[in-house]
Amino acid sequence: MTLSFSPLLKQQQTTSFRHFVEQHSTVCDVLSAEQLSAFKQAITLSDFVLNSALQAPELVIDVFKKPNKEELPDYKSLLLEQLSGCLDEAQLHRIIRHFRLQQMVKIALDDLVFNISLDISLKRLSSLADELILASLQWLTDFCQKKWGTPTNEQGEQQVLLVYGMGKLGGRELNFSSDIDLIFTYPESGETQGCRRSIDNQQFFTRLAQKLIASLHQITCDGFAYRVDMRLRPFGDSGPLVLTFNAMEDYYQEQGRDWERYAMLKARVIGESKYHEQLSSMLRPFVYRRYIDFSVIDSLRRMKMMIAQEVRRKQLINNIKLGAGGIREIEFIVQVFQLIRGGRVKELQQRSLLIVLPKLVESGEINETNKDVLESAYRFLRRVENIIQALADKQTQTLPDNELDQQRLLAVLAIETWHDFLALLAKHMNGVHQEFDLLIGLDSPNHQAADEHWVTLWHSRWSDEESIAWLDQEALAWQSDKVWQILHDFREDTGKRSLGNRGRQVLDKLIPLLLCRLQKNEMAEQVLARVLQVFSKIVTRTAYLELLFENEGALKQLIHLCQASSWVTDYIAKYPILLDELIDPKLLHNPPQLSSYAVELRERMLRIPEEDLEAQMEALRQFKQSQQLRIAAAEIADVLPVAQISEHLTALAEAILSEVINLAWQQVSERFGVPTSCLDGLKEKGFGVIAYGKTGGVELGYSSDLDLVFVHHSQPDEVTTGSKSVPASQFYMKLAQRIMHIFNTRMNSGILYELDMRLRPSGNSGLLVVHLNTFAQYQHEDAWTWEHQALVRARMIFGNDELRQQFINVRQAVLSQPREFTELKNDIITMREKMRSHLSKSSESHFDIKQGTGGLVDIEFLAQFLVLAYANQHHDLMLFCDNLGIFKRLLKLDLLEAVEQQKLSYMYQKLRALGHQATMQNEGQLIDRQKVTGQSAITDIWHKCLID
Incomplete structure (x- = not known):
């Protein structure tokens, strides 16, 4: 078949063929005239075919000598023949990659030159992936069984690894250049038999799965076969690589999300297996509901x-x-x-x-x-x-x-x-x-037009005096001269900027509509200034102007949020992508359940290729910003009280931290392997993150730093498994550095969070990550009293159960040390006075919510003092990291009187609420003294506990 080529393609054909012949002058001699014509057309149409021919000429030319005659080649037999003499994993990788390249050139030839049907093309692409997976799995299963034995259940029956193909692979609709989404499972727990030292099935199948992924995904001198994406598995990147049938069933029935139902529609066990029906019947109730599910x-x-x-x-x-x-x-x-x-x-x-x-x-x-x-x-x-x-x-x-x-x-x-x-x-x-x-039934567009008078006003067709007079008449609540000046300044500014015809047209419709909606607003001049502050950031981005004009309710939501909060206005102006969140008011004012932040983030990250770190880092930042906006909107709508706002902000930060660690782990482990104790997933990552301050006390604000300390629990002399092996301690150092990089790199959407690592052992001069035993030794032998105060609010927010319990033990051992009361009091008073003299901005007329006498820090220091003073006698005091929980326990232990506990708790909550309100209006932490009373009660309790 000869395609019709344009002059440009004819020129390209001449150039491509000359380029090939210059490097491989005699290779084409074996082709007939018809085959040579097909070859020339293919290398003209596809750089992939040309580059493959340059890289492996004999392999590719063989494709044109033996064109596909059958609808579906017998990939299985061809692969088995080539793998029959395979001796090691390196040779396996080479065979898999060469076979895939040759067959993909055949498919490209038939797709581009011979115009085969879509059905045949999709069938070939999917079957090729299936057989490459199965052939590699079969060879690697034999290899692993020789090394570690045969996995069996309690009855001695052999267990096998099953591979779910997801997405287009599962539907046998794979496209030409695609990731393959896989999930691994096996029937039952047990251990291997037939070797000197048995291992459990989880270890065996994890190792087998890791090798299977590498056989397809790892980049060698021959390239790679497929990009393997494992993020659709239960719990995503943070979950085990393989699961038993029962564990899979439990996950989907108890924790499966709507998007996972969509994903499982196409799930297919690759290859023949006696377990097909068992798996199908197990997962069918999750995917297909017996009732009509609208x-x-x-x-x-x-x-x-x-x-x-x-x-x-x-x-x-x-x-x-x-x-x-x-x-x-x-x-x-x-x-x-x-x-x-x-x-x-x-x-x-x-x-x-x-x-x-x-x-x-x-x-x-x-x-x-x-x-x-x-x-x-x-x-x-x-x-x-x-x-x-x-x-x-x-x-x-x-x-x-x-x-x-x-x-x-x-x-x-x-x-x-x-x-x-x-x-x-x-x-x-x-x-x-x-x-x-x-x-x-998506929301219909809002094509509402504003009154012609507002259009005239915006286009300045009247004199200044006429415009102000008209505003005085039509907008009785406005300070017309101020509104007119704001509008005039904005028009002058946008007139100097390059909006493009479409952008100018949309803006000319949007501004009159905005003015019309503000007509009866008593804060119009303030709200207009704030909304136009956002507009000034998006006037050159027509898509966002159109979003506000076309979507019913989006402009209304923007007006509402800008009126309520100066901070929200600044936030949206700084990150205009947040305007997308205004489309659905129900979603905007209803933040997720605390446990759902991690799930929503995982769902978003799944849509980004694993190798695209920049896109992943942007997505993390955009997720944080969108969720913080939703939390702020819920606060404005009085859906969430202050305590719950902090809970949400803290849960959000923890979800992001977990995702960052998974990303960093993936990058570092690809280069160095993983510590040997983590290979089988028995200790997960052996890495923990201790949160201090507001993060530890579940009291984060919108602009809070994260006070963190990194620890690990590697074994002495432990190394990593990669070809470029390093000591485990060095691996964790590189992991910590990578985490810092992901958090601190300034992208288009800013940084992720400011990390404060100064509370680690020896502060800024100490190592970025230390062994948990080193952390414990430092706390017992070298830490100052203020560091033990900080430990009162510390909790581990990332790490496996074993590591978390070890940290709890260390924390309790340190906090419950016997202490000399007078020395403890002096240390705490000295530190507090030093902080107040350096940081407090209180004056006769204004009170510093945080650092002022009787303020938040005084209350926090009281809680910390009482824990350090009495934890040796009352271990219950160490159960809490938050101040309100500590005060309740102190009351129960008769270490505080009821009236004292009430005053401390009330003032703490009141001051935090005032701090949140000030933040939402960008007013800082100084407030008019008339707005708050009760500091003297805190001062009285301070004197009673620490001075009298």
Whole structure:
């Protein structure tokens, strides 16, 4: 078959073939004229084919000598033949990579030159991945059994590792250049038999799974076979690499999320197994509900909104997967019907989208016309996706923006011009988006127009005097001269900036609409100034102007938040991507459950390629900012009291910290391996994070630093498992440095959190991470009294159960040391007076909430003194890290009188509330003394406990 090439492609063909012949002059001699023609066309259309031919000419030329004659090659037999003499893992890696390269060149040839059907192409791509996984698994299973024995259950029955293919691999719809999402499981616990030293099944299958991932994912001199993504497994990156059937079932039934139901729709055990039916029946109740489940539509709406936000944030243009009417919307439409009806209509329990579509017609969910629109669009978009990925074996769904690749795409599709292609693409995607909108019922746009007088005012068609007079008449609550000046200054500023025609048009509609909505607002001049502060940051970003104009309620929410809080105004102005959060008021004012922050973050991170660290770091920052906005909105709406606000902010920080550690661990372990005691997951990471201060006391504010100390629990002389092995202590040092880098690097969206590590042993001069035994020794032998005070509020927020318990033991041993009362009092009084003299900003008229006499720090020092003074006699005092909990326990132990406990607790909560209010208005921690009373009661208790 000869494709029609444009002049540009003919020139490219000449250049590419000359480049190949210059390096491999005689290789093409074995090809017939027809085969040579196909070769020339393939290297013209695909840089991947050209580069593969340059890298492995004999391997690639063999493809053109023996074109595919069957619909699906016998990959299994071909692989088994090549692996029959495989001696070690290095040779396994080489065979897997060479085989994949050769077969992918064959698929590219058939896709680009011979125009095979989409169905055949997807079947080949999926089957190739299946057989590479299975062949590698079979070889590695034999290899591991020779080394560690055969895994068995309690009855002595052999156990096997099963591999779930997820996503497009599971649906047998794999695209040309794709990650493969996998989940590993095995039937039952037990231990290995047939070797000198048995290991348990969890260790065996973890080691086997690690080797299987490396056989596909690891980059060698031959490249890699597939990017393997394990983040869809239960608990994500923080979870075990493999789970038993029972553990999987427990997870999905007890903790499975809506998005995991979508993911499990396509889950498929790769290869033949006697456990297929057992696994299917185990997971089916989680995926398919017996009742008609309409809740999935709301879940899908949220997922789609998150994707739309991602498209805006990444400024994705011409994305045929994530854009409106793209592949993802077609998948969502089909999957929604599967989840709603699949529990009752068994025919919908299929993995392949193209198989489900006609079933939806048969069951009456959609009509034949709907089906044709979706199917033709899906086939067209998937064909385009495969072609643009085959150009360079690159995972992309974005249309090419250079003429050469555009011409390549047109040649394969036999479309004459780029304009014709875009018109056909728009027809398909518009049809899909209409079906999608009808299904999920997204909020309709707000095309409300403002009164013409407000338009006239904005365009300054009247004189200053006329404008102010009109405002006096129409907006009775306004200080018209101030409003007019604010508006005038903003117009002057934006007039000097490059907005573009579309941006200017939207702004000219948006400002009058804003003024109209503020007409009856008694704080109009303040609110207008704040909203325009946000506008000034987005006037050159038309997408955000359109978001505010088009989405019902978004502008209203922005006005409401800006009116309530100067801090929120500054926050949105600093990070305009937060405007996405205003679209859904229900979501905005309802922060997640405390336990859900980690799950929501994991869901967001799953959509980012594992190797894209920059995107991951941006996503972490954007997640923090969006969740803090939701918490602030809930505070403004009086949904959350101050104590719960801090609980949410602390839970958010802990979820982010955990994700950062997982990212850092992945990066460091890829280079150095992991400490040997962590290899089998028995001690997880052997790494712990101790939180101090507001983080430890669950009292974080919106701008709080994180006071942290890193510890590890490696064995003496322990090293890592990688080819570049290092001592475990050095591994943990590099891990800590990587964590700091992820937190502190300034990205477009700022830093993640300020980390304060000064409370570690020996402060800034000490090591960044120390062994827990070293930490304990320092606390017992070298720590100052103020460091023991800090330990009162300390708790471990990351680490396995063993490490957490060891820290608790250390903390309690230190806090319960016998102490000499007079010396303890003197140390605490001296430290407090030193802090007050250096830090307190109180005056006759204003009170420093934190450092003033009778303020927050005095209350905190009282709690710490009483714990250090009496923990030796009353171990219950060490159960709490928060001040209110300590005061309650002191009352129960008769170490505080009831009136004292009430005054301390009341003033502590009141001062914290005042501090939150001041923060929300950017007013600092100095407040008018008339706003707060009761400091004298705190001073009286201070004198009674520490001076009298």
